Amino acid sequence: MPNNHFKRGELYSFITGKASTAIARSLQKRFNAAGLNITIEQWSVLYHLWKQDGISQQELCNATFRDKPSITRLVDNLEKLQLVKRVPSSSDRRMNMVYLTRQAQKLQEETMNLAELTLNEALEGVPADRIEVCKEVLQIVYDNLK
Amino acid sequence: MPNNHFKRGELYSFITGKASTAIARSLQKRFNAAGLNITIEQWSVLYHLWKQDGISQQELCNATFRDKPSITRLVDNLEKLQLVKRVPSSSDRRMNMVYLTRQAQKLQEETMNLAELTLNEALEGVPADRIEVCKEVLQIVYDNLK
DNA sequence: GGCATATAGTTGTTTATACAACTATCCAAA
């Protein structure tokens, strides 16, 4: 017996991700307002490079949940913006290792603060334990489908 | 005192909406596997027309949380697929009312079943009360930012 | 009635995503 049978009329927001769309748009506006000339998608790549610099494009695919062509083009655009640099791997000539530039390192502090600000605004009025439940449910959804 | 201060390293999934991306991709695959030649975005427009047929493009913007150019092009593509028809409003010549075709009406049952199936798979193992909390939190996020 | 302003929709441009097809390289088994 499915314990989670979805009543019709309630599934729309779950599927279309209105909440995360709202968060991403809001953060993009903050980036623009701060004069930061990057997209949320570009930021999401930088995000993982800030955690670990010099990883391969394939590792960026896994980390950002994007396919290879998407990462190819995001890295293309980040390179044009001089925020990352592709360095051919010496051990495996199929791979590019992607490195942050000095300029990208400087973006971390400010953009992470804006992200935190945006999330705090988004979650205004939501008790911490409910946020925790929400995060856990979304993690299970991801694990169930990925 | 912010009760929802976000620990760094936890914000990524919330912002990028990995869960809803996973749901949308999964549903798209089911559509493709069933030979249904529509995108999730097109489906999301049909979804609202199934609830109320013959609404304006502006109303579709509000319902689907998209801007006007996005709806213009989605309706363009849906018209090419002969799933909707623009009908100029008689009372206000600026407006187009968008109507489902017979063909689109026939899609409702099957696609809604696939959507329900996808969500049940996504939420497998999640108790109903936790789903409820998650939905409420996401609704608040949307309301806080929209 | 005439004009300013708001609203509905379209078009142009850039960026991003999905999928298929492709090249180059690696690796392992015959």
Next chain:
DNA sequence: TTTGGATAGTTGTATAAACAACTATATGCC
């Protein structure tokens, strides 16, 4: 050592989103 399959990355094409600029129509105010 050759060969066949797997892996890393790129390119082509279609769809979609965000933003700005635009046209056409409506509305409210003098």
